[in-house]
Amino acid sequence: MADPRIAAVEDLATIETPxxxxxxxxxxxxxxxxxxxxxxxxxxxxPGVEDVEVSVGTGTVTVRHRDDVTPAMxxxxxxxxxxxxEAPKGGTSETDATGRPMGAEGAHAAEGNSTxxxxxxxxxxxxxxxxxxxxxxxxxxxxxxxxxxxxxxxAVGLVPIARRAFAAARFGTPFSIEMLMTVAAVGAxxxxxxxxxxxxxxxxxxxxxxxxxxxxxxxxxxxxxTDLVPRIALVERDGRIDEIPAEDLPVGATxxxxxxxxxxxxxxxxxxxxxxDEAPVTGESVPKRKTxxxxxxxxxxxxxxxxxxxxxxxxxxxxxxxxxxxxxEAQNAKASTERFIERFSRLYxxxxxxxxxxxxxxxxxxxxxPWGAWVYKGLAILLIGCPCxxxxxxxxxxxxxxxxxxxRGLLIKGGAVLExxxxxxxxxxxKTGTLTEGRPLVTDVVPFGRSERDVLSLAAALExxxxxxxxxxxxxxxxxxxxxxxxAAQARxxxxxxxxxxxxxxxxxxxxxxxxxxxxxxxxxxxxxxxxLTDEGKTVSVLIADGALAGLVAMRDEPRPDAVAGIAALxxxxxxxxxxxxxxxxxxxxxxxxxxxxxxxxxxxxxxxxIVHEMQAAGAVVxxxxxxxxxxxxxxxxxxxxxxxxxxxxxxxxxxxAVLHGRVADVARMIDLSRRTMGTIRANVAIALGLKGVLLxxxxxxxxxxxxxxxxxxxxxVLVTANALRLLRTRI
Numbered sequence: 001m002a003d004p005r006i007a008a009v010e011d012l013a014t015i016e017t018p019x020x021x022x023x024x025x026x027x028x029x030x031x032x033x034x035x036x037x038x039x040x041x042x043x044x045x046x047p048g049v050e051d052v053e054v055s056v057g058t059g060t061v062t063v064r065h066r067d068d069v070t071p072a073m074x075x076x077x078x079x080x081x082x083x084x085x086e087a088p089k090g091g092t093s094e095t096d097a098t099g100r101p102m103g104a105e106g107a108h109a110a111e112g113n114s115t116x117x118x119x120x121x122x123x124x125x126x127x128x129x130x131x132x133x134x135x136x137x138x139x140x141x142x143x144x145x146x147x148x149x150x151x152x153x154x155a156v157g158l159v160p161i162a163r164r165a166f167a168a169a170r171f172g173t174p175f176s177i178e179m180l181m182t183v184a185a186v187g188a189x190x191x192x193x194x195x196x197x198x199x200x201x202x203x204x205x206x207x208x209x210x211x212x213x214x215x216x217x218x219x220x221x222x223x224x225x226t227d228l229v230p231r232i233a234l235v236e237r238d239g240r241i242d243e244i245p246a247e248d249l250p251v252g253a254t255x256x257x258x259x260x261x262x263x264x265x266x267x268x269x270x271x272x273x274x275x276x277d278e279a280p281v282t283g284e285s286v287p288k289r290k291t292x293x294x295x296x297x298x299x300x301x302x303x304x305x306x307x308x309x310x311x312x313x314x315x316x317x318x319x320x321x322x323x324x325x326x327x328x329e330a331q332n333a334k335a336s337t338e339r340f341i342e343r344f345s346r347l348y349x350x351x352x353x354x355x356x357x358x359x360x361x362x363x364x365x366x367x368x369x370p371w372g373a374w375v376y377k378g379l380a381i382l383l384i385g386c387p388c389x390x391x392x393x394x395x396x397x398x399x400x401x402x403x404x405x406x407x408r409g410l411l412i413k414g415g416a417v418l419e420x421x422x423x424x425x426x427x428x429x430x431k432t433g434t435l436t437e438g439r440p441l442v443t444d445v446v447p448f449g450r451s452e453r454d455v456l457s458l459a460a461a462l463e464x465x466x467x468x469x470x471x472x473x474x475x476x477x478x479x480x481x482x483x484x485x486x487x488a489a490q491a492r493x494x495x496x497x498x499x500x501x502x503x504x505x506x507x508x509x510x511x512x513x514x515x516x517x518x519x520x521x522x523x524x525x526x527x528x529x530x531x532x533l534t535d536e537g538k539t540v541s542v543l544i545a546d547g548a549l550a551g552l553v554a555m556r557d558e559p560r561p562d563a564v565a566g567i568a569a570l571x572x573x574x575x576x577x578x579x580x581x582x583x584x585x586x587x588x589x590x591x592x593x594x595x596x597x598x599x600x601x602x603x604x605x606x607x608x609x610x611i612v613h614e615m616q617a618a619g620a621v622v623x624x625x626x627x628x629x630x631x632x633x634x635x636x637x638x639x640x641x642x643x644x645x646x647x648x649x650x651x652x653x654x655x656x657x658a659v660l661h662g663r664v665a666d667v668a669r670m671i672d673l674s675r676r677t678m679g680t681i682r683a684n685v686a687i688a689l690g691l692k693g694v695l696l697x698x699x700x701x702x703x704x705x706x707x708x709x710x711x712x713x714x715x716x717x718v719l720v721t722a723n724a725l726r727l728l729r730t731r732i
Contacts, residue, residue, distance in 0.1 A: 028084035042171030082164035125205040128157035154198035228299030233264035247315040266318040267309040274305030356381040383709040393684030396724035401677035409661040417656040422674035430626035431581035436557040442477035444554035455551030509544040516542035537590030566664030608634040684720040
């Protein structure tokens with residue numbers, strides 16, 4: 001009799017847990033980690049909120065909550081902190097701040113905000129600047145009422161800042177930049193420095209505006225990817241062509257792509273022959289020729305011919321959508337450096353506030369010095385404590401690095417992976433489909449008593465209709481050479497041996513050297529030619545015509561065109577390389593010698609895993625590059641797993657990074673990008689802390705005051721952001 005407790009558990013297992021409601025907000029004005037922290041602290045305090053995820057890089061806040069929490073409640077909390085909520089473009093996957101459905105595009109593309117000078121920040125900065133200029137004129141014309149004019153000018157900018165400061169404090173962030181600014185400005189007024197207080201408020205608003213513009217540029221680099229996909233697709237249905245939204249393209253649909261049009265979805269060419277410009281997606285400047293059975297990507301530009309494409313991925317899963325989605329996720333995966341900076345900044349600001357309080361009070365209390373001078377210095381130190389430049393120094397560089405890579409087909413899944421890539425000392429490559437094309441190509445046609453063209457023509461006639469990889473290689477070679485393929489009669493496959501048929505009255509056989517030796521005796525010279533080709537790691541097919549040897553067709557999975565240059569680039573970076581493959585030793589050895597690397601052959605998946613562990617035990621930081629299911633264990637075990645473009649979903653999901661366009665040289669570019677990014681982070685931290693250190697010393701010595709302090713903080717924030725944005729323009 002079955003145990004009723006087990007039955008009860010089985011019954012429970014069949015009950016589906018209802019999905020937790022999720023709302024995704026598009027937030028404007030969220031430009032750094034401090035902004036994100038304020039939003040997280042505020043939203044998490046709402047009853048019914050279960051989880052909050054903030055992506056500064058994409059300007060999104062995703063909230064998981066109970067049914068009684070409405071999108072309007074979430075939006076109200078965010079706007080109370082001084083941020084804006086943007087309206088999304090259509091979609092169907094989640095709800096936006098108004099409760100409407102919000103899809104993949106809506107998650108990262110927002111309407112409006114295209115003209116930054118019309119935004120609320122800009123208008124507030126302009127108003128404050130105008131009021132400050134007016135106050136200066138009033139002070140020149142009527143000096144007695146000048147202080148009141150500056151007080152009014154300060155209020156124009158400070159009232160909104162103070163409102164945000166107290167909202168942040170109420171929601172759990174007391175040491176916000178707005179609170180420090182408010183205390184400093186009010187304190188300056190109290191000691192009779194109204195003119196400086198108004199100037200400091202204006203400079204603070206200018207700094208916020210510049211920071212927002214810079215952050216918006218970085219965010220636009222990823223949002224701009226979605227604009228590569230055309231809005232309309234031309235779908236062929238029942239002999240007619242219909243226009244439908246590209247986001248509604250179903251898998252399996254046939255689309256017509258006219259000359260000059262962007263391809264609306266990932267797919268395979270089923271008719272047509274022409275060049276496609278892949279530069280918008282891959283960064284490759286030279287157009288690629290595409291013909292039947294070739295893969296094309298959404299967003300690439302068709303050349304001068306009409307192509308018909310069968311769609312192989314929905315709009316949510318095409319190349320661009322996957323890149324955007326994974327980069328958004330990656331920007332939330334923090335590097336260890338970024339986590340350290342965040343922890344440091346949380347401690348740094350309260351410490352600086354305490355130091356400012358001591359500087360303002362201790363000399364007057366203990367030494368009897370005048371209060372005004374030391375309170376002034378304390379207020380300046382308070383402004384120096386603003387953590388914005390320090391907090392944004394790392395995530396700005398990482399976001400720019402991830403974006404720069406994504407636009408060139410280098411997908412890196414997070415700051416931690418980006419950071420580790422720069423420390424890699426050993427790259428272990430799979431062979432087939434990674435270092436090589438992953439499909440055999442005809443390398444040699446050796447005729448005996450006939451022309452090379454005849455041998456290729458007869459071999460293609462035998463292989464016509466077959467879908468075997470070797471047959472496709474022969475047919476592709478014949479097509480490329482413009483060789484006619486005559487019809488074959490009585491065609492038959494001979495299991496394990498080859499194919500036979502009658503072509504133009506001639507009996508033909510094409511098969512392995514062993515099977516051919518059963519039909520005809522090879523001369524010493526002919527056998528030597530077969531042996532030489534085999535020693536080069538090539539698969540040799542022997543063509544027999546009417547009982548006589550007619551020729552040889554040799555095929556091999558050739559290295560990718562840039563493989564030699566890619567391996568050389570890695571060595572130039574000081575990175576060692578090794579080949580790990582399940583292929584036979586002879587073939588692996590030939591390819592490895594061509595590329596100038598060491599092979600480890602005839603390996604099972606567990607063998608590759610063991611070798612990765614061996615290299616790590618020897619002190620190497622290992623990157624494993626592969627494209628198949630058999631690579632998944634080693635990809636997961638390596639310090640960084642890199643999936644080669646066109647690989648299996650298992651490889652892409654297991655790996656921490658992906659080379660989407662199958663270029664070996666991109667592995668070196670990825671490592672170089674990481675090193676550049678980490679160099680930028682070090683420079684940014686030095687700028688942020690260096691300026692603060694200098695200003696701290698000069699303030700205590702009485703050399704600088706309030707407005708240089710806020711100007712330096714603003715300047716540092718703009719400098720580190722601009723320095724990070726240089727990565728977007730770097731050629732990799």
